[in-house]
Amino acid sequence: MSSAAVLALDQGTTGSAALVIGADGAVLAKAYSEFTQHFPRPGWVEHDAEEIWRVTARVAREAVAAARTEVAAVGVTNQRETVVVWDPETLKPLHRAIVWQDRRTAPLCRELKEAGHEAMIRRRTGLLLDPYFSGTKLRWIFDRNPELDARARAGELAVGTIDSWLVARMTGGAVHATDPTNASRTLLYDLDEGDWNEELLGLLGVPRRILPHVRPSSGDFGLTDGAAFGLEAPVGGVAGDQQAALYGQGCWEAGVGKCTYGTGAFLLLNTGGRRVSSSHGLLATAACDARGGRAYALEGSIFVAGAAIQWLRDGLGLLEDAAASEEMARVLAGNDGVYLVPAFVGLGAPHWRPDARGSITGLTRGTTRAHLVRAALEAMAYGTRDIVVAMERDAGIRACELRADGGAARNDWLMEFTAGVLGIPVRRPDMVETTALGAAGLAGLAAGVWADPEGFAAAFGAGRTFAPRLGEDMRGALIEGWNQAVRGTLAILETER
Numbered sequence: 420m421s422s423a424a425v426l427a428l429d430q431g432t433t434g435s436a437a438l439v440i441g442a443d444g445a446v447l448a449k450a451y452s453e454f455t456q457h458f459p460r461p462g463w464v465e466h467d468a469e470e471i472w473r474v475t476a477r478v479a480r481e482a483v484a485a486a487r488t489e490v491a492a493v494g495v496t497n498q499r500e501t502v503v504v505w506d507p508e509t510l511k512p513l514h515r516a517i518v519w520q521d522r523r524t525a526p527l528c529r530e531l532k533e534a535g536h537e538a539m540i541r542r543r544t545g546l547l548l549d550p551y552f553s554g555t556k557l558r559w560i561f562d563r564n565p566e567l568d569a570r571a572r573a574g575e576l577a578v579g580t581i582d583s584w585l586v587a588r589m590t591g592g593a594v595h596a597t598d599p600t601n602a603s604r605t606l607l608y609d610l611d612e613g614d615w616n617e618e619l620l621g622l623l624g625v626p627r628r629i630l631p632h633v634r635p636s637s638g639d640f641g642l643t644d645g646a647a648f649g650l651e652a653p654v655g656g657v658a659g660d661q662q663a664a665l666y667g668q669g670c671w672e673a674g675v676g677k678c679t680y681g682t683g684a685f686l687l688l689n690t691g692g693r694r695v696s697s698s699h700g701l702l703a704t705a706a707c708d709a710r711g712g713r714a715y716a717l718e719g720s721i722f723v724a725g726a727a728i729q730w731l732r733d734g735l736g737l738l739e740d741a742a743a744s745e746e747m748a749r750v751l752a753g754n755d756g757v758y759l760v761p762a763f764v765g766l767g768a769p770h771w772r773p774d775a776r777g778s779i780t781g782l783t784r785g786t787t788r789a790h791l792v793r794a795a796l797e798a799m800a801y802g803t804r805d806i807v808v809a810m811e812r813d814a815g816i817r818a819c820e821l822r823a824d825g826g827a828a829r830n831d832w833l834m835e836f837t838a839g840v841l842g843i844p845v846r847r848p849d850m851v852e853t854t855a856l857g858a859a860g861l862a863g864l865a866a867g868v869w870a871d872p873e874g875f876a877a878a879f880g881a882g883r884t885f886a887p888r889l890g891e892d893m894r895g896a897l898i899e900g901w902n903q904a905v906r907g908t909l910a911i912l913e914t915e916r
Contacts, residue, residue, distance in 0.1 A: 423491035423868055426483060427859040429852065430497040430581050431660065432518065432682045432889040433729075435475040438852065439486035440859045442868050444878030446850070448485035450478035452591040462522040462764065468503045468512040471581065471586045480649040493589070493643060494656035494862030496663035496854045497581040499604045502553040504560060504567060505584065507577040512602050513567060514550065517556040519556030520683075520722065522762045524555035525773045536622060543619060545610045545694065545703025547863070550765075550773055551720070553580060554623045561624060574628045580605070582657050583631040589654060591644035597631040599713045600662035603705035607635070610694060610703060613713060617737065635661075637711025637861040656861025658722055660854045664707050665716065667827040667857030668822045668848065669876050676810065676818065678803055679854065680827035683723035683767075686806045688717045688814060699809035700769030709872040711861045717813060719768035719806030720832065723777075725760040725827045727795040730763070737788040745832045754897070756781035758904035759794035769809045770909070778908045781900075799827065800837040801901040807841060820884075821845050824853040831885075839889030840897065849880035865887075 424447055434453040441447050454474045477865035483490060500519035505512045518524070528548045529679035531537065537548045546552055557578055570576045577587065580601045586594050601610040602615070607625060609616040615627055634640060658666060663681040665687045670696040673691030678684055687706065694703050694715045695811040706716035728744050731737045738744060758780050760766075765773035779794070807818055820843055827833055828851045838845040850856055860875045862868075869875040889897070 423866075424486060425488045425492050425494055425577045425859040425863045425868055426479060426650070427494045427855040427862070428479060428492045428496070428585065429660070429855040429858065430471065430495070430585060431477055432498045432520070435478050436473065436852070436855060437482035438855045438859070439482050439488065439490065440856070441488070442863070442878065447488055448482045450481035450485070454479050457897070459497060464520040466501065466518055467504065468584055471516070472585065473724070474586070475585060476648055479562040483650055485494045489648060490652045491868050492655035492862040493652050494858030495582050495585055495654065496658055496660050497585065497601070499580060499661070500551055500553050502556045502578065503579050503581065503584040504557070504576055504578050505587070507587070507592060507595065510588055513576060514564065517560070519551055521556065522549040522550045522764055524559050525553050527558060529774070530651050531622075536564040539617065540606060543616055544606055544611045546606055547702065547771055549771060551767070552604055552606045552890035553885075554619070554625065555617045555632035557625050558623045571617055571626055571837070572624065576629055578625070579631045582659070584656065586640050586654060589643045589648045590641040591647050591731070594641035595631045596634050596640055596655040596657075598634055598636040599705035600636060600659040600707065601657070602633045603744065604659060610715075612703065635711055635713070636707045637865045639865070652860070653866060655865030656858050656863070658707060658857060658861055661718065662716070662804055663857030663861070664824055664853040665689060665857065666707045666711075666860055667853035667855075668824060670822065671707070671872065674716035674814070674816055677822040677824060680724050680799060680823065680825035682724065682726045684721035684799055686719045686803065686810070688810045690717055690814060696816050697809070697813045699813055699814055700771050701806070701809050702768070709863065711864060712773055717810050719809060721799065721802040721806070722764050723765045724799045724802070725825070726763070727759065727761040728792070728796065728827070731792055731795055738792060739903050741826070744792050744796060745830045747789045748796050748832045750789050751793055753787065754793055754797060755783075755790060756899055756900060757786055757790040757794045759791065759798050760904050761798050762908060763797065768806050770905070772909065774910055774912055774913065778904065778911070780904045780907060785848050793869040796830065796833050799833060799834060800840045801898065803837055804840050804898065805903070818843055823847050824851045826851070834885040835888065838885040838887040838895060842887050842894065844887065845885045846882055847885070848882040
């Protein structure tokens with residue numbers, strides 16, 4: 420095992436983190452900073468890609484300076500479907516980044532469905548036609564900016580997800596690349612062929628030559644530019660945040676899965692070398708095998724998870740910080756029939772209703788802020804169960820354990836309640852930032868920091884397991900209450916038609 424360390428860049432929806440992780444699994448230093456969220460219209464979410472680069476580069480320099488150790492490689496993990504358009508010569512963004520949460524392309528997705536394209540798209544990409552994914556965002560940008568469309572057709576600009584943007588900036592423009600886990604979220608990538616697909620590119624009007632080259636998740640993504648980045652080291656690993664977390668959790672074999680609780684909640688089940696087609700609203704997506712090669716996974720997404728707690732904190736002022744939610748949930752003996760369906764940006768799997776909006780049911784004069792906080796936490800657990808059940812049906816397996824990570828996984832009450840609702844143990848690693856851990860593992864393997872995947876896994880602890888403690892009657896009643904709340908939310912949409 421090498422004595423060198425890996426710099427893991429975790430570029431998320433609300434902030435960027437940089438962690439320097441030693442070969443022994445120790446986090447030697449960490450830096451984090453939030454950046455600005457832009458909401459120009461209802462349902463629109465944008466980021467300033469230049470600000471993302473500045474913030475990411477700054478926290479990287481801070482972490483490396485604090486670690487005082489040799490950095491053998493850089494790993495990148497990122498918010499996946501957020502898309503950037505930039506000038507490859509000046510490396511300046513040409514449009515605000517459109518974020519994965521953004522719903523502005525719902526009409527375009529509807530048009531493509533009505534034109535009969537969804538079956539072909541689902542067959543080739545494993546995805547649904549939903550504003551969540553990158554391809555329709557690019558089409559929207561080009562349709563409303565004719566000068567950018569012309570430059571795209573002339574090959575005079577570059578496009579990519581956040582990983583590609585960061586790699587381009589870190590390498591001073593020398594490398595325009597992505598990996599299968601990010602490419603598979605664009606609606607432009609053939610999941611079986613492992614490459615951009617001409618039929619999909621033609622449908623959405625995206626020229627191949629402006630897209631990044633797709634490289635293995637663990638391998639060569641160029642050398643960082645010391646002048647631009649403040650460090651010279653090989654970029655050895657790239658993976659979308661959820662697949663990076665799957666890798667960091669050691670879910671390298673078929674049948675093992677995890678849930679990452681962040682702004683949203685994302686469940687992935689590794690299906691190995693077998694692509695599983697879903698009939699329950701799940702996605703087939705690219706994942707990583709033990710060496711960082713291409714594998715497959717089933718995925719289900721809850722668009723709003725930790726963001727609901729953030730809304731209660733910032734939007735309603737019901738708690739001072741997210742950590743206080745655990746104590747507030749424990750104050751109550753039960754939920755007293757109060758349910759929050761956090762469909763603030765639509766409902767993801769297994770419903771896929773981009774037009775849905777959030778709702779709160781069961782309010783009485785006795786309802787307190789603690790009820791609303793607990794309802795937001797409970798919603799994460801119920802949404803998790805909905806997806807686990809769908810995965811079991813699609814893959815033909817029975818889940819025996821769920822591995823959980825992400826910021827909200829630090830909440831012991833949430834982990835206990837999730838285990839109870841699922842009826843199976845939930846295991847939380849000692850290091851819940853497994854997105855960064857996965858990026859570090861992929862880069863570290865490429866650079867020889869760890870000789871093999873087993874050496875990487877051995878460097879980190881076994882974590883803590885939460886056993887299910889809810890009785891079957893209580894569990895059934897709680898789940899039925901959630902189901903009624905979701906049905907009520909969807910029924911509103913039917914009355915509005």
